[in-house]
Amino acid sequence: MSNESRVERWVRPEIRAISAYHVASSVGMLKMDAMENPYDFPESLKGDVSGALSSAAINRYPDPEASKIKAALKSLYGLNESVDILFGNGSDEIIQILAMVMGGPGRTILSLEPSFVMYKMIATFTGSEYVGVPLSSDYSIDIEATVAAIEQHKPSLVFIAQPNNPTGNLFSDKALKAIVEASPGVVIIDEAYTAFTDADYMSWLNDYEHVLIMRTFSKVGLAGLRFGMLYGAPVWIEQFNKVRLPYNINSLTQSVALNALQNFDLLLEQTEQLRRDRESLYNALSEYTSFKVFPSEANFILVRLPHSAKKVFEGLKEQGVLIKCLDGSHPMLSECLRFTVGTQDENGRLLQALKSVTGSLGLA
Numbered sequence: 001m002s003n004e005s006r007v008e009r010w011v012r013p014e015i016r017a018i019s020a021y022h023v024a025s026s027v028g029m030l031k032m033d034a035m036e037n038p039y040d041f042p043e044s045l046k047g048d049v050s051g052a053l054s055s056a057a058i059n060r061y062p063d064p065e066a067s068k069i070k071a072a073l074k075s076l077y078g079l080n081e082s083v084d085i086l087f088g089n090g091s092d093e094i095i096q097i098l099a100m101v102m103g104g105p106g107r108t109i110l111s112l113e114p115s116f117v118m119y120k121m122i123a124t125f126t127g128s129e130y131v132g133v134p135l136s137s138d139y140s141i142d143i144e145a146t147v148a149a150i151e152q153h154k155p156s157l158v159f160i161a162q163p164n165n166p167t168g169n170l171f172s173d174k175a176l177k178a179i180v181e182a183s184p185g186v187v188i189i190d191e192a193y194t195a196f197t198d199a200d201y202m203s204w205l206n207d208y209e210h211v212l213i214m215r216t217f218s219k220v221g222l223a224g225l226r227f228g229m230l231y232g233a234p235v236w237i238e239q240f241n242k243v244r245l246p247y248n249i250n251s252l253t254q255s256v257a258l259n260a261l262q263n264f265d266l267l268l269e270q271t272e273q274l275r276r277d278r279e280s281l282y283n284a285l286s287e288y289t290s291f292k293v294f295p296s297e298a299n300f301i302l303v304r305l306p307h308s309a310k311k312v313f314e315g316l317k318e319q320g321v322l323i324k325c326l327d328g329s330h331p332m333l334s335e336c337l338r339f340t341v342g343t344q345d346e347n348g349r350l351l352q353a354l355k356s357v358t359g360s361l362g363l364a
């Protein structure tokens with residue numbers, strides 16, 4: 001039997017049907033496509049990090065509980081014993097753990113669309129049913145349709161990105177409450193962009209036992225570290241921990257993450273700067289009268305062009321600026337581009353390249 005036929009025979013059809021998560025090559029490019037923090041790790045901390053790394057006992061298995069980081073986070077957020085924390089190799093791994101525990105054949109994972117694509121992908125990997133409820137045309141939650149879908153499909157797991165990616169907006173508390181109160185299973189509020197908004201749902205853990213809060217270090221300057229967190233009631237975290245591979249957070253990650261937490265204010269200075277520069281970038285993009293520029297509570301800005309979004313994306317790429325083209329990824333994102341907020345210099349270079357590309361396409 002040829003390998004082709006073996007693949008055909010044995011790889012699950014839903015896996016054969018999808019393509020791998022695509023990461024665009026960015027060698028030599030100005031990288032404004034992936035919501036990374038453009039600033040390097042603060043210079044003053046690099047010494048501490050190399051010290052921590054050289055003293056890490058890499059001949060031994062890591063602390064399976066990452067207990068020092070847990071203690072540091074609990075004190076940072078003033079959490080008591082009614083909240084426990086699960087750590088993942090990025091929040092992507094947490095989504096996978098959740099889907100393995102709560103999903104599977106005959107179970108439904110529900111999210112909103114358009115939103116973060118990993119919810120649907122991981123639902124597929126785990127053989128779960130997936131329901132994506134369309135947002136309204138202004139990207140707010142259609143409360144009636146969402147509650148109806150929850151009542152119909154009874155999802156074990158609901159994912160809500162707050163603020164939402166790739167649209168950048170916050171959903172209303174009223175909509176989130178309606179979803180939480182209608183949900184028979186668990187609701188995950190994914191606060192990946194918490195550093196870029198004043199909205200904060202940690203206190204909902206006190207109000208709702210079936211709500212958990214997911215956060216990540218990726219968008220605050222440590223995307224390369226792969227470190228995600230899930231906060232929630234110990235009864236849930238205990239179940240999720242059973243499926244987590246014992247040493248998923250390696251010793252080097254633990255030591256850098258601890259160092260970053262002890263100096264979190266330095267990272268927050270960078271995100272504060274990005275919040276200010278988001279406003280300047282928003283204003284500059286809004287000067288194009290034919291563009292619809294969506295307000296953002298995250299470190300990126302979504303823009304809808306009247307036409308030629310793909311050409312603008314290609315034109316920027318030719319000029320060495322990589323952004324995200326969302327046209328074609330979802331019907332509600334046609335002609336949409338997403339710009340990650342960079343340093344002032346990077347934003348300036350982006351705007352300059354945009355000017356020359358749009359000029360030749362008759363966009364103003």
Ligand SMILES: *Cc1c(COP(=O)(O)O)cnc(C)c1O
Binds near residue numbers: 165
């Ligand atoms: C970027 C992003 C994540 C993924 O974070 P990692 O910790 O890097 O895996 C999760 N949720 C949303 C909504 C994101 O945009």
